Amino acid sequence: MTAAAAPSRRARLADVWYDYRQSPVAVIALAIVVILLVAASLAPLISPQNPYDQATLDLFDARLEPGSVGGGGYVHLLGTDGMGRDLFSAILYGLRVSFTVGVAAGAVALALGATVGLVAAYYGGRIEALIMRTIDLQLSMPAILLALVLVAVLGQGMIQLIVALVAAQYAYFARTTHGAASAERRKDYIEAALSTPLPARRVLFKHLLPNALPPLIVVATVQVASAISLEATLSFLGLGLPMTQPSLGSLISNGFQYLLSGRYWISIYPGLVLMVLVVSINLVGDQVRHVLNPRRGR
Amino acid sequence: MEHLLDIDGVSKRFVKQTTLGERIARALGAGGAPEIVRAVTDVSLTVSRGEVVGLVGESGCGKSTLGRMVAGIYTPSNGRIRFEGAPVAVSRGRRVEKLTTRVQMIHQDPFASLNPRVRVADTVAEGPVAHKLVSQKDADAYVADMLERVGFDAASRRRFPHQFSGGQRQRIAIARALAMKPDLLVLDEPVASLDVSIQAQVLNLFQDLRRDLDLTAIFVSHDLGVVRHVSDRVAIMYLGRIVETAPTRTLYAAPAHPYTKALFESVPKIGAGRGVFRPIAGEIPSPLAPPQGCHFHPRCPSAGPRCGREAPVLKSIGPGQSAACHLHDGGVA
Structure with a gap:
């Protein structure tokens, strides 16, 4: 009658990592995300110039080709933009903005969407019908359209941008949570909790939510990538952050006008970084879904 | 009590x-x-x-x-x-x-x-x-x-x-x-x-x-x-109704309702040899459309004309024992 030895949390994490690294592509994607994340957070230390500081900008350095040495006496690895900003530095700072916006919007959308989805699944009936039809209605509109309208109404700024992205994205979390929680809702342990009876809040957040969480982690990864590209799109359209806070999207937009005049680097390099980042996050999310799916059949 | x-x-x-x-x-x-x-x-x-x-x-x-x-x-x-x-x-x-x-x-x-x-x-x-x-x-x-x-x-x-x-x-x-x-x-x-x-x-x-x-x-x-x-006491249910209730000892010694009897006979017994236990004839009807009258009458070996018309009620038939069957209500089903 002795129970099997307890697999510690650490051992389970080791299992997850073992499953995860079965795909070399996903491991490389994870490495890229980590490198970009580290580079973005250490931007002030590793970038030769602070692109936010107008005093360090020199118009004589404008539109230098990659590899040339500017007035600052250092090599502009990726060239400079129309205002003399070192593109390498601008991309690192832009990554900071993209990560901040993406992760903040993803986290808030997760919290809001999960709560809405849980409430719908738990209460059922009219509340569920009302919430889920609203969500369906919203999901029938393109997220970019909703975010565009909201940013136009709310104005420019980091907070406004995050609010717009959350409003555009919480619906995905709500729907995923609702699906997972509805399945869990019918299980006996929820019935047991209700017939104890435990308070609704405890049943919701202690019993229902943790069991509906695995699919949410996957959606969260993908939605962070999607928030980053949405932010880039908005900034590219001039509706995101002001040019004094260059995000990847505004950098691309900034170099767009020079694209046909041979100064490709101003748009192409931030674009490449954005693409690599979004694709890598999506690949990581894909593999996480694979690992967390109990029926992956190994 | x-x-x-x-x-x-x-x-x-x-x-x-x-x-x-x-x-x-x-x-x-x-x-x-x-x-x-x-x-x-x-x-x-x-x-x-x-x-x-x-x-x-x-x-x-x-x-x-x-x-x-x-x-x-x-x-x-x-x-x-x-x-x-x-x-x-x-x-x-x-x-x-x-x-x-x-x-x-x-x-x-x-x-x-x-x-x-x-x-x-x-x-x-x-x-x-x-x-x-x-x-x-x-x-x-x-x-x-x-x-x-x-x-x-x-x-x-x-x-x-x-x-x-x-x-x-x-x-x-x-x-x-x-x-x-x-x-x-x-x-x-x-x-x-x-x-x-x-x-x-x-x-x-x-x-x-x-x-x-x-x-x-x-x-x-x-x-x-x-x-x-x-x-201590057992209640037998069939298709949504209680058909018999009795103290455990009484019920196992002398089941009164035909369904209870059939249920006991359908239990395989050790030592009784092969093929002795008798399953209850027919299938349990769907609770979407239960039969008229006594719910058990389509499968009951002692069913009479009254069983299909009138649902029997639980009646006391002995100390602590009740059954819902027309057989115990005047003796004719």
Whole structure:
């Protein structure tokens, strides 16, 4: 009658990592995300110039080709933009903005969407019908359209941008949570909790939510990538952050006008970084879904 | 005798949820009547303090539904369930709100009834702490005491349900129910999903607890042997109705209702040789469309013309024994 030895949390994490690294592509994607994340957070230390500081900008350095040495006496690895900003530095700072916006919007959308989805699944009936039809209605509109309208109404700024992205994205979390929680809702342990009876809040957040969480982690990864590209799109359209806070999207937009005049680097390099980042996050999310799916059949 | 629980004329119907399309079709005069499952029909039963009542029937006869109504998971469509004179639960719209903590339930499947992400100690402690039966400070000692009652040592408290076997999990579920200091336990097929060797262990635990704690219980099961072992009184259900109720000894010695007799004859007996047990003829009818009159008459060997027209009521036929059959009402079916 002795129970099997307890697999510690650490051992389970080791299992997850073992499953995860079965795909070399996903491991490389994870490495890229980590490198970009580290580079973005250490931007002030590793970038030769602070692109936010107008005093360090020199118009004589404008539109230098990659590899040339500017007035600052250092090599502009990726060239400079129309205002003399070192593109390498601008991309690192832009990554900071993209990560901040993406992760903040993803986290808030997760919290809001999960709560809405849980409430719908738990209460059922009219509340569920009302919430889920609203969500369906919203999901029938393109997220970019909703975010565009909201940013136009709310104005420019980091907070406004995050609010717009959350409003555009919480619906995905709500729907995923609702699906997972509805399945869990019918299980006996929820019935047991209700017939104890435990308070609704405890049943919701202690019993229902943790069991509906695995699919949410996957959606969260993908939605962070999607928030980053949405932010880039908005900034590219001039509706995101002001040019004094260059995000990847505004950098691309900034170099767009020079694209046909041979100064490709101003748009192409931030674009490449954005693409690599979004694709890598999506690949990581894909593999996480694979690992967390109990029926992956190994 | 004092009645702890009064089930009075209780029925439960489940209406199939309609989709928007079906509702529109029905509003336009098409689509037919909604599907209604009559799980329990006009059941009355009392349980006295200290008594264990076995509820027996084939699967789909409504015994689990009746147990769930007593445990406050469903509310009756008709009739009343009163625990010490007050309802166990009330409906608030679609939701059911349970009003008492003193009726607790133990589910059939211990693999589904324990939250896989909650440690054993928290599973047992959360109910009593939420209802202030024990302070947060004393919860540890309380949980240790409860787990010891069902045969676990202190080391098992930090574990998760998946680290236990089926029998062990069922004992944890019992500890969770006992921690609420219940006056009435509803056990819904508590051993049906366990191996036979483990069944005995859980049943013996139940017997010990009953003796120590003076428990009152409704024991739902399809297993006549198990019910005989644990119950003082047995109620036999068929297709939503109670057809016979009697003290255990009387029932097993002299079953009165043709269904009860058929049920006993269908149990394979050791030593009786091959092919001696007789299954009940025919299939159990669908609770979507139960037969007219006595629900058992299409399968009953002694059915007469009256059985198809008129549903028999439970009538006292001996000391403590009642049966719902026309045979005991003038002798002619």
